[in-house]
Every structure is written in C-alpha cells, then in structure tokens.
Amino acid sequence: MFSIGKLAAASHCKIPTIRYYEDIGLLPTPRRSAGNQRIYGDRDLLRLRFIRHGRELGFDLKAIGQLLQFSALDHTASNHQHSHQAEAIAKVQLAATYSRIARLQSLAEELELMLVNCDESNDHQCQVLEVLANHQLCQHH
Amino acid sequence: MFSIGKLAAASHCKIPTIRYYEDIGLLPTPRRSAGNQRIYGDRDLLRLRFIRHGRELGFDLKAIGQLLQFSALDHTASNHQHSHQAEAIAKVQLAATYSRIARLQSLAEELELMLVNCDESNDHQCQVLEVLANHQLCQHH
C-alpha cells in the first residue's frame, strides 16, 4: 500500500510525473482513499520501475507502453511471439542509440577542431564564430 | 533580396522555423513588401546559416543568441574578450557532448547485453522484459 509520495520515493520518479503517466494511460488509475488520495499497490511499484528503467535506457513512452503489453505486468501471458516483438523494439532502440553516438562523436570532433584552432589563433578572429559563420569550414555532413 | 521561401531554400531551414526564430528574437524583423510579405537581405541569410550551423552542432538557441552577439553579424565589433566568451560557450558544449556520448555508450552496452541474453535464452522468459522489470539485472548506474 503506497501513497503517491511513497511510490515516488520507492521508484525515484517525481509525483507530477506519476500523475502524468496515469493521465496518458501508462499507469492504471489507482484506487482512492476516502479523502480522494491515490492508493497504490506493489504491482504499481513494479510497473513504475519498469517504466523508469525503460526511460533510463532511452525508450520513448510509446515503446515502453508496447513492452509493458508484452510483459507479465500487463496481465498478458508472455509468449514466444511477444518475446520476439520485445526484442525487435530493443533492437530498434539499440540502432538509434548507436546512430546518436555516431552523430555526437562527429559533432565533438568538429567542436574540438574549432577549439584547437582557437588556441592557435589568439591574435585573429575567433574561430568558433568563424566556423559557425562559414559552413565551408565545417567538415561534418 | 529574398522572400521567406527563397531564404528557407538557401538556408535549409523551414519557413515556420524562420518565423519562429523571428518571434523569439533570434532573427531581426525584416522589411515587408506592399503585400506584407517578408523581404530578407544577404545579412539575414548569413545570420540564419549561422543559427542552423549552431543547431547542427548541438548549441541551444540561447547559446546561439549569445554567440551571435559576439559575432560581426550582430553589428558588434568582435574583440578579444568576446572571443574568449565564445570559446567558453563552445567548451561547455563540447563537455556536454562528451557527457552525452558516455551516457549513450553505457546505454548501448546495456541494450547489447540484454539482446545477447535474448538470443541465448530462446526457451525462456524474454530477457528484455526481465531486465526492464528487475533493476538489479541492470549494470549501468
């Protein structure tokens, strides 16, 4: 039995975020006390931890909703087909993660180049600004 | 002399985005034709290219606004102090980029681990779901 504050503490998720997840249907609507306060169970905590963990791993809420449908937390028996679908979602996420890494690495190299040139050209116009102002000086594309 | 559509094509920036940048003050308010259509000059194109380039490099709009103030595009003479400030902004951005890369790499490893286990445990409960449901199985923190 948890109040929303207790659930928040146990799951490292903020109270308004928990309400948001309920609003968008990611968490089920909980029972209420006589004073209209939400009452959560252990299953809610497990489900919320699943969600937060998925967010930490970069899955968007839609994907997490799908994964939840495949999991035992959504009253659906997990079977072989669902396992493959969850795996597919994770693979998409992994590919997207690598793509982001590559992009960021390219950007880091560009920024490094910009800053190295800054150090070497103390007596000249700022290279950071030069490079931003002139796309030809940029090597990433 | 550019119409907004011409400016958009020349800068690879969408028309509504150009209007958005004007709304938030990142681009100056342009002259208008007798028919109330925006008329842009070469300087506007240079400025917009600067902005887009900064966005590509991951600078947020606030930082870009600051960089623009230091640049010749904002009618301010660039001087030594401004060069240092631009460099400082770029350094912050670089550090943030490396931090994001590290984070994404850690996440990628976790996803890889999840998926490897999936392949090896075809006859068992899906590891993707297992790991998401049980935080203890997760090695990143």
Added chain:
DNA sequence: CCTTGAAGCTCTAGTTACTAGAGGTTTTAT
C-alpha cells in the same frame, strides 16, 4: 486581362516528456 495555383500571411494549437504553480483539501504530528 483574367484565372488559377503557388506562395505568403497570422493565429492557434499540437508534439514529447516532463515541470511549475495556483488555490484548494486531507492527513499527520504535536
């Protein structure tokens, strides 16, 4: 010149995943 379609206009609101605050009620601890 006229017509039509393309391009432009402002305004409102949506996207994603939260987050903040106002103004109120309930619970808890002293």
Added chain:
DNA sequence: ATAAAACCTCTAGTAACTAGAGCTTCAAGG
C-alpha cells in the same frame, strides 16, 4: 485544536520546433 506536510485538480510553461485553418498576395499561363 493547530499547523505543517502531503495530497488534490487544473492550467500553463519548458525547448524547439511543427501542423493546420482560413485568409491574402503573387506569378504564370491562357
């Protein structure tokens, strides 16, 4: 009983766009 903490709903904001409605202007072709 009282005061503070915790809870409630609702509205709106954050960042950086993006979409669409309903209108006007422009340009090209007949």
